[in-house]
Amino acid sequence: MVRNDVDVKLIRNIMNTIEPIKAFTDNYIWCIHDNTNAVIVDPGDAEVVIRYLNSKKLNLKAILVTHKHADHIGGVSALKKQYNGVQIYSLLPEIATHLISNGDSIKIDLANCMTFKIIALPGHTLDHIAFYGNGILFCGDTLFSVGCGRVFEGTYEQMYQSLMLIRALDDDTLLYPAHEYTLKNIKFARTIEPQNNTLTQYYIKCLDLVAKNIPTLPIKLGLEKLINPFLRCDVLELKLGPALIKCSPLEIFTHIRILRNGF
Numbered sequence: 219m220v221r222n223d224v225d226v227k228l229i230r231n232i233m234n235t236i237e238p239i240k241a242f243t244d245n246y247i248w249c250i251h252d253n254t255n256a257v258i259v260d261p262g263d264a265e266v267v268i269r270y271l272n273s274k275k276l277n278l279k280a281i282l283v284t285h286k287h288a289d290h291i292g293g294v295s296a297l298k299k300q301y302n303g304v305q306i307y308s309l310l311p312e313i314a315t316h317l318i319s320n321g322d323s324i325k326i327d328l329a330n331c332m333t334f335k336i337i338a339l340p341g342h343t344l345d346h347i348a349f350y351g352n353g354i355l356f357c358g359d360t361l362f363s364v365g366c367g368r369v370f371e372g373t374y375e376q377m378y379q380s381l382m383l384i385r386a387l388d389d390d391t392l393l394y395p396a397h398e399y400t401l402k403n404i405k406f407a408r409t410i411e412p413q414n415n416t417l418t419q420y421y422i423k424c425l426d427l428v429a430k431n432i433p434t435l436p437i438k439l440g441l442e443k444l445i446n447p448f449l450r451c452d453v454l455e456l457k458l459g460p461a462l463i464k465c466s467p468l469e470i471f472t473h474i475r476i477l478r479n480g481f
């Protein structure tokens with residue numbers, strides 16, 4: 219039977235599975251696999267990855283790295299030793315076998331080929347990147363569900379612009395952040411936007427998921443736009459008091475990101 223391009227694309231996406239591997243207290247190491255080969259995103263811990271790959275009889279083909287923090291790269295060298303020829307796509311010359319930079323495209327050679335574009339997202343760290351393609355985004359510590367990463371190295375303006383780059387992607391994009399911070403983020407967001415009914419509904423859903431030990435991720439960008447205060451600095455009526463009414467979106471972003479640090 220002859221299928222058109224759209225059908226083929228759809229089938230290809232369905233045939234690759236993406237699953238989380240839990241690490242440390244709240245990290246997710248994402249794994250894309252085709253039942254034979256696997257690609258791992260941000261392996262902070264090699265042991266949990268090896269255990270997972272063995273349990274599924276998967277060979278590790280490639281590693282994607284979003285940024286240099288230890289809870290994202292701590293397992294890279296052990297995995298490199300364990301899996302001969304593993305390709306490491308990173309901006310960091312000390313660990314990369316395939317050094318990449320903003321705007322590059324990489325092809326992940328699973329049974330169903332996936333192409334990802336590298337997007338620079340400075341803010342959390344200056345050299346933070348995301349992998350975007352096939353309707354999905356591995357966004358590391360830049361965006362979390364109902365939250366965003368701390369601004370460690372960049373400026374608040376850089377972080378805000380990085381979040382705006384994500385916001386400009388298609389609403390159907392599935393976001394794969396690296397941490398399960400959702401419930402705490404929702405509790406904070408409800409102090410900023412208490413009247414947001416979509417956020418309340420999402421809170422109820424996530425309480426149930428977390429109680430059942432089910433990840434709240436991935437999440438669709440279209441929903442995040444309705445509930446994540448860091449994506450809504452220019453569109454919402456935030457409960458910030460009269461002093462911030464005339465502030466720019468960037469000033470509001472900076473204010474609520476600092477508030478979140480102490481929450």
Ligand SMILES: [Zn+2]
Binds near residue numbers: 287342359
């Ligand atoms: Zn980080």
